[in-house]
Amino acid sequence: MPDQPLNVRLRQIRQEAQDVVSLELVAAQGGPLPAFSAGAHIDFLLPGERVRSYSLVNDAAETHRYVVAVLRERDGKGGSTWLHDHPRVGDVLQVRPPVNDFPLSADTAMSVLIGGGIGVTPLMSMVRQLEREGRAWRLHLAARSRQHAVFVDELAALDAGRGLLTLHCGAEDQTRMDMARVVADAPADAHFYCCGPARMIDAFLDASAARPAAQVHIERFAAANEAATAGGFELVLQRSGQRIPVAPGKTILDALLDKGVQVQYACSAGVCGTCMTGVIEGEPDHRDEYLTDEERADNRHIMICCSGSKSPTLVLDL
Structure with a gap:
């Protein structure tokens, strides 16, 4: 069954940035895992009937592992804290098979990727796929500081000195991202992919309002509106x-x-x-x-x- 939970074994846990760890997961019984596409996520089934979604950051061409990155959310509901503090290498966890609500468009001439903080995670697999397919890309990453920038060294290696990666550390060196300029500088046929906090998403949607809707793609961490709890x-x-x-x-x-x-x-x-x-x-x-x-x-x-x-x-x- 497609929604049947998967048993996965934690092969590695690694500090990636301040308050961010990556988890590398393999099939508990060995063998390949269900395939995924760039931008996909998996759901962790955690104790207390909690379910938490995390984007896959590794190359979609890999079938032997899933890699996610988890930000410890101090004001969250405990899921990220549990994943930081409890699993140990060798433990078996349960996840649902990958689902993709934020896919890359096929055969686009240019992809402009915009990430804020942990929002870079779905963009990681996109960069890897675009590189593998020889397709053009640009990535703008906003972070509080370089110490908070997730996967920046891996991204720099993928960039290989071509100037495709721009790191904006507003609190550190005042290089705040000029969202209007990022959008305006992109070719008319570029596709945009933005993932990050609500304020970034809203600024991006304002800046890209004149672009064709089919070329504008976003993934939010949370809804822009409060949940309906009036009842009655x-x-x-x-x-x-x-x-x-x-x-x-x-x-x-x-x-x-x-x-x-x-x-x-x-x-x-x-x-x-x-x-x-x-x-x-x-x-x-x-x-x-x-x-x-x-x-x-x-x-x-x-x-x-x-x-x-x-x-x-x-x-x-x-």
Whole structure:
């Protein structure tokens, strides 16, 4: 089954930058792992029913390992802290097979990659693929300091002195990224890939507003909107007929899990698409960053981790 969890063994854990470690994973029983494409992520199934998504940073041509990088999030919900403090080399962990919501476009003349902090991780596999295929690229990486810049030495090696990598360390040497200039300097047919904190993504979307939408690609860490927790509506599960009230302070996902309804979820922030659920009747209150404007207007799907309901009843395909 495609969603069947994989048992992987931790082969190496390494400090990559301040508060960032990389985890190298191999199949627990040996042999190849499911293939992935540049920009893909895997979900870790952690204790306490926590699920956390991390981008694969190694070359997609490799089938013997997965490599991810984990930033210790001081204000997070504990998933990154657990991955920093508990696993040891040789331990077996569970992950879901790779999924790609941030793929490279095929046969583009130029790819301009823009990363902020740990947002460089999906761009790493993209650079490796572009290099392997002999395709043109430029990477702009923003970090608090060189000590906080993840994989900068590996990227410099891939650059090989060609000037394709620009490191912007605003707090260290005041070379803040001029997002408008980065976009304006790119060829008209360039494709852009941006991953980083909300403020960077918003600045990028403003700067690239005049570019064709098909050439602008983003991956967020978190939704731009707050999750819908007002409650006060009822869920109807179409397949079972079960009716579940959503109380104030709860999300749809909270209400379902409280009643023992088994649903898939990962980021809990409306950005990964794992929890996308069909809508039979009712009007969702969309709060995600995954669906397009057209898909939200159709009201045929909802991200149950963060979205709510504008109608008193919401009938879901569950």
